[in-house]
Amino acid sequence: MKKIIIQARLRGWQAFLPFCCAFHVHAGGLPLNSSQLDTPQSTITLPTITVTATPTKSSLLGVADTASQGTVTQAQLRNRPILRPAEVLETVPGLIVTQHSGDGKANQYFLRGFNLDHGTDLASFVDGAPVNMPSHAHGQGYSDLNFLIPELVNFIQYRKGPYNAADGDFASAGSVRIQQLHQLKDNFIELTGGSNGYERFLAAGSTAYAGGQLLGAVDISHANGPWNNPENSQKQNVQLRYSRGTVNDGWSLALSHYQSTWGSTDQVALRAIDSGQIGRFGTLNPTDGGMTNRTAATFNWAETTETGQRKLDLFALHYQLNLFSDFTYYLSNPIRGDQFEQSDQRNIFGGRYEQSFLGNFLNFPVENKLGFSARDDVISNDGLFLTENRVRYDTINNDRVNEATAALYAENMTKWTPSFRSVLGLRTDVYHFDVDANLEANSGNVTAYKTSPKLGLIFGPFDHTEYYVNYGYGFHSNDARGTALKVNPDPRDAGYLTPIQSVTPLVRTKGGEIGLRTELVPNLHTTLALWQLDSDSELVFTGDAGTTEASRPSRRRGIEWTNYYQPSKTWQLDFDLAASQSRFTDQDPAGNRIPDSIGTTASLGVAFTPRGSWSAGLRMRYFGPRTLIEDNSARSTSSTLFNAEAGYQFSKRLLGKIEILNLFNRQVNDIEYLYSSCLRSESATAACDANAGTRDGVLDRHIHPAEPRAARVSLRLSF
Numbered sequence: 001m002k003k004i005i006i007q008a009r010l011r012g013w014q015a016f017l018p019f020c021c022a023f024h025v026h027a028g029g030l031p032l033n034s035s036q037l038d039t040p041q042s043t044i045t046l047p048t049i050t051v052t053a054t055p056t057k058s059s060l061l062g063v064a065d066t067a068s069q070g071t072v073t074q075a076q077l078r079n080r081p082i083l084r085p086a087e088v089l090e091t092v093p094g095l096i097v098t099q100h101s102g103d104g105k106a107n108q109y110f111l112r113g114f115n116l117d118h119g120t121d122l123a124s125f126v127d128g129a130p131v132n133m134p135s136h137a138h139g140q141g142y143s144d145l146n147f148l149i150p151e152l153v154n155f156i157q158y159r160k161g162p163y164n165a166a167d168g169d170f171a172s173a174g175s176v177r178i179q180q181l182h183q184l185k186d187n188f189i190e191l192t193g194g195s196n197g198y199e200r201f202l203a204a205g206s207t208a209y210a211g212g213q214l215l216g217a218v219d220i221s222h223a224n225g226p227w228n229n230p231e232n233s234q235k236q237n238v239q240l241r242y243s244r245g246t247v248n249d250g251w252s253l254a255l256s257h258y259q260s261t262w263g264s265t266d267q268v269a270l271r272a273i274d275s276g277q278i279g280r281f282g283t284l285n286p287t288d289g290g291m292t293n294r295t296a297a298t299f300n301w302a303e304t305t306e307t308g309q310r311k312l313d314l315f316a317l318h319y320q321l322n323l324f325s326d327f328t329y330y331l332s333n334p335i336r337g338d339q340f341e342q343s344d345q346r347n348i349f350g351g352r353y354e355q356s357f358l359g360n361f362l363n364f365p366v367e368n369k370l371g372f373s374a375r376d377d378v379i380s381n382d383g384l385f386l387t388e389n390r391v392r393y394d395t396i397n398n399d400r401v402n403e404a405t406a407a408l409y410a411e412n413m414t415k416w417t418p419s420f421r422s423v424l425g426l427r428t429d430v431y432h433f434d435v436d437a438n439l440e441a442n443s444g445n446v447t448a449y450k451t452s453p454k455l456g457l458i459f460g461p462f463d464h465t466e467y468y469v470n471y472g473y474g475f476h477s478n479d480a481r482g483t484a485l486k487v488n489p490d491p492r493d494a495g496y497l498t499p500i501q502s503v504t505p506l507v508r509t510k511g512g513e514i515g516l517r518t519e520l521v522p523n524l525h526t527t528l529a530l531w532q533l534d535s536d537s538e539l540v541f542t543g544d545a546g547t548t549e550a551s552r553p554s555r556r557r558g559i560e561w562t563n564y565y566q567p568s569k570t571w572q573l574d575f576d577l578a579a580s581q582s583r584f585t586d587q588d589p590a591g592n593r594i595p596d597s598i599g600t601t602a603s604l605g606v607a608f609t610p611r612g613s614w615s616a617g618l619r620m621r622y623f624g625p626r627t628l629i630e631d632n633s634a635r636s637t638s639s640t641l642f643n644a645e646a647g648y649q650f651s652k653r654l655l656g657k658i659e660i661l662n663l664f665n666r667q668v669n670d671i672e673y674l675y676s677s678c679l680r681s682e683s684a685t686a687a688c689d690a691n692a693g694t695r696d697g698v699l700d701r702h703i704h705p706a707e708p709r710a711a712r713v714s715l716r717l718s719f
Helices: 074-078 085-091 270-274 480-484
Strands: 003-006 049-052 070-073 096-098 108-111 122-126 153-160 174-180 188-194 198-209 212-223 233-245 250-263 289-305 308-325 340-361 364-388 391-417 420-436 444-462 465-477 506-518 524-535 539-542 547-550 554-565 571-584 600-608 614-623 639-649 654-661 669-677 698-705 710-718
Touching: 070 074, 074 085, 074 153, 074 571, 085 096, 085 153, 096 614, 198 710, 270 698, 340 391, 391 480, 420 465, 420 480, 444 480, 444 506
Parallel strands: 122 174
Antiparallel strands: 003 049, 070 153, 096 108, 153 174, 188 198, 188 710, 198 212, 212 233, 233 250, 250 289, 289 308, 308 340, 340 364, 364 391, 391 420, 420 444, 444 465, 465 506, 506 524, 524 554, 539 547, 554 571, 571 600, 600 614, 614 639, 639 654, 654 710, 669 698
């Protein structure tokens, strides 16, 4: 284990001691511990201290602003079996990552009473570059994390609620910031094979070069999955990074390219399974699937001094997706079927600069932050097409969009007493939407802005316990095309070319939270949070239809309890429990339940890493039932899944590992929806009459089953 020598000098008051590892960075700035803000009158030179570069989870007392923020370390990821790359986010307490389609598509996320779809209201960043895609062809805030290489994740910082000035759009439920490694302890080649045609080759290494570190990785995989129509997923991922210094005091330049193709078994009507028309892993359209690629360049720079920190993140990305889906089969078109293609091609440019200043105000120690961010999405192809067997035969929309945004934010932290500090933030976001639609009536441009104040009060620590009160305003942007929409562009709809209401560009959210963080029991880190989030009435752009869809004002509230216990270097245990209630706040005869909103989740993990050759990990995830309709007359089933992992060190250079996913082979569902559809065999029924101008379809559950038990075996050769 490598070591870092840190020297600190105090001048007038205790200067900030940079934490030994980047995962202590305080959400885009310096982590201030309350003990580091005292104000002695003389200059003191601290002795040299030695810390390890890869410590286990450390205390956030005196550092955190809320009870619901935290950091996930490499140690917590090391013995965690995962099915898909984005499942590293399930280390965030209460966050569920699942899938309703092929594994090349962005995952489905659930958190704090939200079905976040593919990322809406959960802001995600990798090495400072945003992952969410605004005005995306498939869904607002689309977050595809399939380009992640889990073995290269250094740490994950997460925050929940709209309380942090550094977080803007898509962050009402929370935000996650993923930092990747700059250097490897050992270079390695890893080969993995497993059930259902799973094959993976991963090679990664780093070396000293020109006064810095050069790191490269190649990740190639193939899988068919358990589906009757083989997925034939093929992924290629290449990353190259050059860095100098550390994350807190240095710079790095990274280049990456990811591409993927896949066939997809989308969610299917349950009646097709129950009738024997298809099996549990069958499909109703074997030509669904897609292809995507992402090429990115990121530059990160930070400088830490005794008086503060400066930080700069720059990014440039090229992105493309062609996605073929079919959710209703023969409801809209009884002859050709309902498959459609969503096409998205864009270039993204942007960055963020943030500077923090340590000082005094009326003899009270303070930290002030100023930040500026900007982003421009130049979308050359934002399209929705009707297709049959992946061949286009009609266009619903094929638009060009330029969406530019800039934000300015400030935050002040003042330590009023040794046991009380406040955090006050203010953020203003400005958006400009410019739409050039294939239907001239739907072209136009709109400018909008939102100002969002934030407040946090922190009391303690008292007897190893800290208390938090937080309140903040946030917002959610809508699809640029919806802001300019004037007529219905969908030829499948009876209201085709009739006037339609455009959407509100930026929609207000506001939330509050009280909580605590305690380390009263040695080696046990516990947090408890009670939260509430209100959303104004939203109009959202529906990518599957190319039109707007109204929703109602809502309120979500809940409780979260998280625990991390490490009694020794050998054992790690964690347990999380989250429960939430989601309701519409207006009156409607349809009911006040929010369909697909998550209710209860729980997770339990055990990792065993003795000094000997063996290591093991076991994970449990409970995904509770969810209402599927406003009157709560239909609810999804719950699911409980176990994943296990065991490793054996054959020699200093050779490591073997086996993963068992869905250990007990539970027949549960990844996702369930309730809506109407028509099967080909139902064309003669009243609900799906092929000769009728309109069809109501058959209201049914549509499910995507969880994958059955699967085994994966890996061999890693280090050098």
